[in-house]
Amino acid sequence: MDKLLQMAEIKPGDIVYDLGCGDGRVVVTAAKRYGVKAVGVDIDPQRVKDSLANVRENKVEHLVSIQQKDIFKLDLSKATVVFLFLMPTLNTRLMPQLEKLKPGSRIVSHEFDMGDAKPAQVVVLTTKGEEGHESNFDSNIHILYKWVVPWEKEAPDNKKKPGNSK
Numbered sequence: 001m002d003k004l005l006q007m008a009e010i011k012p013g014d015i016v017y018d019l020g021c022g023d024g025r026v027v028v029t030a031a032k033r034y035g036v037k038a039v040g041v042d043i044d045p046q047r048v049k050d051s052l053a054n055v056r057e058n059k060v061e062h063l064v065s066i067q068q069k070d071i072f073k074l075d076l077s078k079a080t081v082v083f084l085f086l087m088p089t090l091n092t093r094l095m096p097q098l099e100k101l102k103p104g105s106r107i108v109s110h111e112f113d114m115g116d117a118k119p120a121q122v123v124v125l126t127t128k129g130e131e132g133h134e135s136n137f138d139s140n141i142h143i144l145y146k147w148v149v150p151w152e153k154e155a156p157d158n159k160k161k162p163g164n165s166k
């Protein structure tokens, strides 16, 4: 998440949306670290409760709002940064909404690409997993994507390259 927030180049005045916000960790961190407004949206009432508790615990109610909604029925006209950690099929379904974001808006995605949208940046990150024994760390590889609106289309021969989900 830290790397994705850095890739999003959040600046004062940005409005950060996390589509499928889970426990709200992204919107809470964005608000605390950058002092920006953030909106978390999730369809699952339990996840919404978790997010609201996280917002209260971190005292960022003045910056963060949490909505229980379907992300496909969302008005994204105020968003300037969108965070995604969704299955690639959902990312692709969101493209008509994301295409309408203001030029220069950034979209960052944890793990999954987005249809034929050509990323402006792809970062492969290796993180250490949970510590089991002192000398035994699991390694996890994460792929992080960034697009800037309006994005370019991927060349057709790049579509089936390894690591691309299509």
Ligand SMILES: C[S@@+](CC[C@H](N)C(=O)[O-])C[C@H]1O[C@@H](n2cnc3c(N)ncnc32)[C@H](O)[C@@H]1O
Pocket (backbone or CB within 6 Å): 018, 019, 020, 021, 022, 023, 024, 025, 026, 041, 042, 043, 044, 047, 069, 070, 071, 072, 084, 085, 086, 110
């Ligand atoms: C993998 S979690 C990501 C959580 C969070 N963004 C993070 O990075 O920690 C995906 C979340 O998307 C939510 N979700 C899936 N489909 C949705 C939809 N159509 N509308 C709103 N939320 C959705 C799920 O309930 C789940 O909490």
